Amino acid sequence: MTFDLEMAEIAKVFFQESREGLDVMESGLLSLGATADSENINTIFRAAHSIKGGSATFGFAEVAGFTHGVETLLDEMRNGVRPVTAEAIQTLLQACDCLREMIAATEAEQPLDQVRIASLNGDIKHILGEANEAPASVSAPPAAAGNETAGAGAASEPSGWRIRFEPVADLLRLRNEPTRMFAELRRLGAMVAHADASRLPPLDALDPESCYLSWNIDITGQIPRGKLDEIFDWVDSGCRLEFTPTGGSAPPAPGAKASAQPQAAAIDAGSAETKAVSPTETKAVALTEAKAAAPADADRSAPAGAPVQKAAGDSGSIRVATEKVDNIINLVGELLITQSMLSSFADGIDPNDLDRLRQGLSQLARNTRELQESVMQIRMLPISFAFNRFPRIVHDLSRKLAKKVELKLSGEGTELDKTVLEKISDPLVHLVRNALDHGLEIPERRIAAGKQETGTLELAAFHEGGNIIIEVRDDGAGLNKAKILQKARERALVAPDQELTDEQIDNLIFMPGFSTAEQISDVSGRGVGMDVVRRNINDLGGHVQISSKEGLGSTIRIRLPLTLAILDGQLVRVGKEIYIISLLAIVETIQVARERVNTLVGRTEVFRLRDEYLPVVKLCDQFGVEPDSRSAEDGLLVVLEADGKRVGVLVDDLLAQQQVVIKSLESNFKSVAGIAGATILGDGTVALIIDAPGLISSAAKQGAGAVAAHAA
Amino acid sequence: MSKKILTVDDSASMRQMVLFTLQGAGYEVVQACDGVEALEWARQSAVDLVLTDVHMPRMDGITLVRELRGLLNYKFVPMLILTTESSQEKKMDGKRAGATGWIVKPFNPPQLLATVARVL
Numbered sequence: 001m002t003f004d005l006e007m008a009e010i011a012k013v014f015f016q017e018s019r020e021g022l023d024v025m026e027s028g029l030l031s032l033g034a035t036a037d038s039e040n041i042n043t044i045f046r047a048a049h050s051i052k053g054g055s056a057t058f059g060f061a062e063v064a065g066f067t068h069g070v071e072t073l074l075d076e077m078r079n080g081v082r083p084v085t086a087e088a089i090q091t092l093l094q095a096c097d098c099l100r101e102m103i104a105a106t107e108a109e110q111p112l113d114q115v116r117i118a119s120l121n122g123d124i125k126h127i128l129g130e131a132n133e134a135p136a137s138v139s140a141p142p143a144a145a146g147n148e149t150a151g152a153g154a155a156s157e158p159s160g161w162r163i164r165f166e167p168v169a170d171l172l173r174l175r176n177e178p179t180r181m182f183a184e185l186r187r188l189g190a191m192v193a194h195a196d197a198s199r200l201p202p203l204d205a206l207d208p209e210s211c212y213l214s215w216n217i218d219i220t221g222q223i224p225r226g227k228l229d230e231i232f233d234w235v236d237s238g239c240r241l242e243f244t245p246t247g248g249s250a251p252p253a254p255g256a257k258a259s260a261q262p263q264a265a266a267i268d269a270g271s272a273e274t275k276a277v278s279p280t281e282t283k284a285v286a287l288t289e290a291k292a293a294a295p296a297d298a299d300r301s302a303p304a305g306a307p308v309q310k311a312a313g314d315s316g317s318i319r320v321a322t323e324k325v326d327n328i329i330n331l332v333g334e335l336l337i338t339q340s341m342l343s344s345f346a347d348g349i350d351p352n353d354l355d356r357l358r359q360g361l362s363q364l365a366r367n368t369r370e371l372q373e374s375v376m377q378i379r380m381l382p383i384s385f386a387f388n389r390f391p392r393i394v395h396d397l398s399r400k401l402a403k404k405v406e407l408k409l410s411g412e413g414t415e416l417d418k419t420v421l422e423k424i425s426d427p428l429v430h431l432v433r434n435a436l437d438h439g440l441e442i443p444e445r446r447i448a449a450g451k452q453e454t455g456t457l458e459l460a461a462f463h464e465g466g467n468i469i470i471e472v473r474d475d476g477a478g479l480n481k482a483k484i485l486q487k488a489r490e491r492a493l494v495a496p497d498q499e500l501t502d503e504q505i506d507n508l509i510f511m512p513g514f515s516t517a518e519q520i521s522d523v524s525g526r527g528v529g530m531d532v533v534r535r536n537i538n539d540l541g542g543h544v545q546i547s548s549k550e551g552l553g554s555t556i557r558i559r560l561p562l563t564l565a566i567l568d569g570q571l572v573r574v575g576k577e578i579y580i581i582s583l584l585a586i587v588e589t590i591q592v593a594r595e596r597v598n599t600l601v602g603r604t605e606v607f608r609l610r611d612e613y614l615p616v617v618k619l620c621d622q623f624g625v626e627p628d629s630r631s632a633e634d635g636l637l638v639v640l641e642a643d644g645k646r647v648g649v650l651v652d653d654l655l656a657q658q659q660v661v662i663k664s665l666e667s668n669f670k671s672v673a674g675i676a677g678a679t680i681l682g683d684g685t686v687a688l689i690i691d692a693p694g695l696i697s698s699a700a701k702q703g704a705g706a707v708a709a710h711a712a
Numbered sequence: 713m714s715k716k717i718l719t720v721d722d723s724a725s726m727r728q729m730v731l732f733t734l735q736g737a738g739y740e741v742v743q744a745c746d747g748v749e750a751l752e753w754a755r756q757s758a759v760d761l762v763l764t765d766v767h768m769p770r771m772d773g774i775t776l777v778r779e780l781r782g783l784l785n786y787k788f789v790p791m792l793i794l795t796t797e798s799s800q801e802k803k804m805d806g807k808r809a810g811a812t813g814w815i816v817k818p819f820n821p822p823q824l825l826a827t828v829a830r831v832l
Contacts, residue, residue: 014725056818175790234813
């Protein structure tokens with residue numbers, strides 16, 4: 001039981017390792033197209049080889065069988081027997097996908113996609129040019145092969161064997177003890193060994209490490225030939241080794257003859273042929289193997305604990321570098337020291353100790369900050385986890401679109417929060433696909449435009465002022481501003497007489513209404529689902545914008561917070577209440593001049609900021625608190641932006657800016673519209689965090705009509 | 713005193729499987745994840761048996777066996793290569809490099825123990 005459980009645990013390591021191996025194979029294969037260096041092929045081969053070995057060992061015969069073909073192909077490639085063609089790479093990439101599914105299915109104990117496996121197997125065989133040959137399967141262990149031979153000869157087993165064993169001089173140096181072999185022989189039957197010392201040189205010429213003896217061994221018993229082969233398996237190359245059946249049925253039956261025949265060959269060519277079994281037999285062995293493996297498989301999954309463990313699988317866990325954990329442990333130690341130092345003051349404070357108290361406090365502050373940073377580090381993963389998918393995506397898509405694309409990645413080591421990383425992955429894929437589909441031109445068009453035939457797509461990640469910036473840059477055709485503006489006007493997203501800057505026009509593509517119906521992909525625009533991309537990024541507390549130069553390309557810039565657990569906040573006061581607004585959402589804060597505020601029909605106030613009318617949101621009304629002043633002129637207007645829309649939020653005062661730890665309101669109380677969460681301030685009071693995107697969209701719904709009416 | 717075995721494999725799952733099997737049988741086990749690491753370790757310490765995979769990054773198992781045979785401490789230490797190679801060629805390469813024998817993968821724990829018992 002414990003044995004099975006332990007093996008199941010180790011099998012989990014195998015699954016994880018195989019997935020990593022497949023990633024290695026995939027990225028290796030993708031770079032193989034460019035440079036076919038042998039180290040790279042070797043790495044890919046080793047990964048395939050490990051998967052095959054592991055799957056066979058853990059009893060996943062189908063995975064092992066499939067990987068065998070892949071491995072064979074890779075082996076021929078690395079030995080230079082098989083050319084590295086684009087087709088072969090493509091097939092191998094598909095094989096990686098297939099293996100990934102097989103491994104996932106095996107782990108989840110789901111049935112495998114036999115059709116797909118068979119078809120890919122066919123493709124691989126086709127490349128190997130062995131379509132007609134017997135299916136190569138997991139190599140049967142020598143024991144099985146031996147038994148098979150034994151089975152063939154079983155018809156009339158001799159009652160004993162005479163063995164002539166003349167080892168090479170190196171025998172002892174390789175630590176093949178003849179005495180051990182004799183001990184094993186003795187277990188098979190009564191044995192007498194006669195040492196033949198005729199090869200012994202004179203004493204002064206004798207090398208004590210060499211073996212000069214040979215033996216004539218007589219063993220009696222119904223011993224299958226395979227058993228003997230097994231014992232001498234390791235020493236039969238270069239040795240003179242003869243087996244002669246003795247006693248028993250005088251006229252050797254056909255089976256015995258067959259097993260005796262290879263002797264001559266064995267003497268010259270080593271043992272290679274000794275155990276050679278006819279192809280049909282090999283097949284039979286392989287089949288029994290596969291059958292035997294199946295029940296073993298079922299056994300492995302038997303323990304009752306298994307399904308539960310699997311449910312706890314992937315997503316919940318993080319692999320953390322030991323270094324990071326050590327760092328935290330260190331810091332906690334520091335913290336304890338500081339704490340004990342400070343608590344010693346409780347025994348009566350001497351005014352003279354004030355300096356030491358200050359010192360202690362600043363030390364405490366530093367330790368706490370460092371500890372907090374270190375703990376956050378645990379959740380941090382390099383963005384390469386998201387970037388690693390792109391070589392494959394770009395490879396596949398550029399093939400499909402018949403475009404030539406070079407993908408450049410930079411800043412893969414930039415770390416960001418695991419949750420952010422997981423949620424940014426899909427929007428990034430979307431942006432990359434769009435850039436390939438609509439941004440980069442086909443080679444002919446690029447040449448006609450006087451550009452390099454191969455387009456460049458860059459993915460870059462870097463830190464900037466406490467945020468992570470991810471840029472997706474292409475040197476494609478850029479956005480067609482005229483077309484976009486026309487489209488936006490048609491859809492009434494922009495008023496007919498409204499003047500927009502180039503940047504504003506570009507960013508219209510993120511408007512929800514822009515993407516619904518027909519796309520303008522035939523020209524150069526990008527329409528599909530960009531509003532969804534922006535919404536996802538906004539949900540992460542991030543921000544996205546695009547800048548584009550016609551004919552030169554586009555750059556999409558995503559700004560993300562480092563983490564979702566901590567927020568850079570601006571504290572604002574309304575009456576007696578303090579609220580927190582994310583600094584990322586704040587565009588500017590202004591003192592309002594009376595003449596620039598207009599009250600519109602109803603009670604809506606709008607504020608004219610340069611050429612734009614902003615709806616004014618009064619937090620006092622929103623949350624029912626008593627403010628210092630109800631009119632926009634007396635307060636401060638904080639201009640917030642999300643989803644490309646802006647509003648002015650009226651507050652009484654701006655207080656400090658500080659990092660706040662976000663506490664979920666939902667899990668501690670309930671979800672409240674317009675509030676993203678809460679935090680506890682230094683004095684122990686609770687402050688609510690404003691949900692800027694939520695506030696803006698609700699204000700926009702109320703105010704949009706009024707603003708439009710006023711502007712008109 | 714229990715016998716000490718050095719096992720070398722680049723695959724973590726194989727290492728764990730071998731470790732679990734050998735420790736369960738009462739052997740003391742030292743592990744390395746490639747030839748370079750194993751050789752470095754071996755220069756300082758002695759073992760009763762070396763068990764190495766063939767395909768590994770940095771230094772493969774065949775080279776490792778050859779290098780180890782050159783060390784005075786390892787002149788007579790049994791060395792087994794773990795290989796999925798069904799071809800005779802790799803086994804012979806191993807022999808020429810100085811391996812005592814081989815274990816063909818896939819193997820199960822009893823097979824591993826039986827093979828180890830042959831040389832220890």
